[in-house]
Amino acid sequence: MPSQKQDDRTGARSSWMLCPGCRRLVFHRTLARTRGVCADCGHHFRLPAPQRIEQLLDDGSAEPLDFRVETADPLGFVDSTPYPQRLRRARVATGLAEAVLCVRGRIGGNPVIAAVMDFRFMGGSLGAAVGELVTLAAELALAERTPLLIVSASGGARMQEGALALMQMAKTAAALSRLDEAGVLTLSLVTDPTFGGVAASYATLCDVVLAEPGARLGFAGSRVIRQTIGQRLPEGFQTAEFLLARGLIDGIHRREELAGVLGRLLATATPAPPPAPADGGLIRDCAQLPAEPSWDVVQRARDVNRPSTMDYIGSVFEDFLELRGDRAGGDCVALLGGVARLDGAPVLVLGHRKGHTAAELAAHNFGMATPAGYRKAMRLMRLAGKLGIPVITLIDTPGAFPGVEAEEQGQAGAIAESIRLMATLPVPVVAVVTGEGGSGGALALGVANTVLAFPSSTYSVISPEGCAAILWGDPAEARRAAEALRPSARELLSLGVLDAVIPEPAGGPQADHRAAAGALRRALRDALADLGPLGPGELIDHRRRRFRAFGLDSWEESSRGAELTA
CATH class of the missing domain: 3.90.226.10 (2-enoyl-CoA Hydratase; Chain A, domain 1)
Known part of the structure; x- marks a missing residue:
């Protein structure tokens, strides 16, 4: 479920959250029962990667993949805070080493390799370590001929790593192309938000692209578009519903449906004998x-x-x-x-x-x-x-x-x-x-x-x-x-x-x-x-x-x- 907010006066964790969809207070235990979905308006709160994995994969099947990847500071980047310090804060706040978790497991009994992003970690930004982890997951899927699932949540490429972050788009795209050549199924689940370099690479390059209700997906966000060219944007711009109507994604599924839908898709990659003949009495004369x-x-x-x-x-x-x-x-x-x-x-x-x-x-x-x-x-x-x-x-x-x-x-x-x-x-x-x-x-x-x-x-x-x-x-x-x-x-x-x-x-x-x-x-x-x-x-x-x-x-x-x- 979404993280509880801290009360500024007492330092204690609040038991209530404000729903961005209906502006009502939601009890955090209620959200835990509803998979992080507002029971009043259906707004899908953001989920940490560990909880996402718990919801999608079969009970007890998730096995963490021990990909040892270090995050470097190639530019010695400093804005208001040095980049290494930002990384340390993100690790303490999330308990994660980076903005993506990779696991092996099953969905609906079907094997899968999953790379699941976490927006809490520096906005799910795509840096060299994230790109490497996604690529390693793809390479393992290729070696084992196991379908790959990518769950995206990102504000875009990681600016603190400059052009090296940009290169991750090509690196991950090339990894997915090898899965295409090998006939290995790839699935993308778009969650809110997914923008920039992630949207323009692995989030939209998979065989099937699904999204949660209301999830936003795009290359340039609405604020950037407005500020850059002053263009007036349509209602519901870049939401999953907007994208589905324009043929840019395959489907929208509520959170409680996702495991079942993904399981059915993964089952298509499981070889099965052709149907036995049925003596259909076909007329040939x-x-x-x-x-x-x-x-x-x-x-x-x-x-x-x-x-x-x-x-x-x-x-x-x-x-x-x-x-x-x-x-x-x-x-x-x-x-x-x-x-x-x-x-x-x-x-x-x-x-x-x-x-x-x-x-x-x-x-x-x-x-x-x-x-x-x-x-x-x-x-x-x-x-x-x-x-x-x-x-x-x-x-x-x-x-x-x-x-x-x-x-x-x-x-x-x-x-x-x-x-x-x-x-x-x-x-x-x-x-x-x-x-x-x-x-x-x-x-x-x-x-x-x-x-x-x-x-x-x-x-x-x-x-x-x-x-x-x-x-x-x-x-x-x-x-x-x-x-x-x-x-x-x-x-x-x-x-x-x-x-x-x-x-x-x-x-x-x-x-x-x-x-x-x-x-x-x-x-x-x-x-x-x-x-x-x-x-x-x-x-x-x-x-x-x-x-x-x-x-x-x-x-x-x-x-x-x-x-x-x-």
Whole structure:
């Protein structure tokens, strides 16, 4: 819990603290019971590193790492107080040797190396000793191939060490890059405050960046910005909530949730066998599918009662944890992604997000992703590639968002980059068209080893309305365009665009969500079991050969499909 304040008149320790959030007095024993969180307003008080470790790690698992690092005074720095004297005061006040504690332990039973900062020690400033300790923790994580957790709390680089403090940003960044190369998971927990050199190095370079409510994160603090350039700052500037809305962190979690969330993330780094095949009864012969008017299939694919990506995530997967943001200033409400488990095995799930009501559809931009959405997807796919876990995409979009802002932000380039990245992922990739598969906005999640679809779904180069407007000069000719485009699963299977079709309940997935989810689960298990024996290079080669085959031979396949339609 937070330290008690000393009464200026008596010298005794006060039993009460003033909450910065609601300005009410809080009894220190109450804070101890609530993990240092105000019960009235939810303000998260700062925690000393030892208490942070006690709260996050499994009981009795924390083992201090005996990294012997000395803090020097390279500049002989003196302001109002000589630097060595400041260090001595910080050590006496905190009982710590430096502003970071390093331990080995477990969270949720999963092994972890943790470097936990303490703001009480000279504002958690980043000096040579702190940089060395964080680097040593990273190097131990690399040697043991154990995930690394960094808990940050810092005002920035330590001015008393001059340029040597600045160099710690590069030193720690290089250490994290080695973990990236080795496929070792890195997690960052941002606490209040995290600024300057720490924010611009290891606090934001980890695979997943989480924050406590209200935690502030930024390179230059608000006071520096105001005093330097006189700029007016937005409400809630640099808070975790501000950052989440702008795609700069993955999530915000209250203190009582953190251990569970971190444990679930650490579990994704634990190898697990792929799901066993489930005899999903996949349809591989288009003759087994009924012929029906393409326009009718289009209407069923667009039915708002069909299961959404969130519906499937809730019923097909376990332990889904959403990860947000493209880390470049944007998040996308139309594209959802995160880690989950399929029959106990870790997977990465991505999908277009729609909804079942007009309000939900509008809130999720009708499933039309922006460049930030595709960049978020790429960031998460790279994480899956690093950790060696399969990627599953659920496609249901009329197309990528065509608005002015999307064009200004590079919509075409984002889609192109996503397509290229998917061609090179060294892990199994399975894509499922669950509703509409519209144009490049769908293909950006569709470059997979195995591409599946429900019978009442569609996949096309353009919407029937768009095709009719361009070629017939009249959107009202959409029915005619649909018959010409042949976007149904039956036709796509005949063309080889789909590898197989998932059996669906009578009336389509919208008629029985539970049955559709069960069919999808079995289909995914079968697909991943088939891909399981392939190594990284074989998976990439398999995917490239699959899409290399779409060429002149497609005309022959198209002719056969036309005979079936006739």
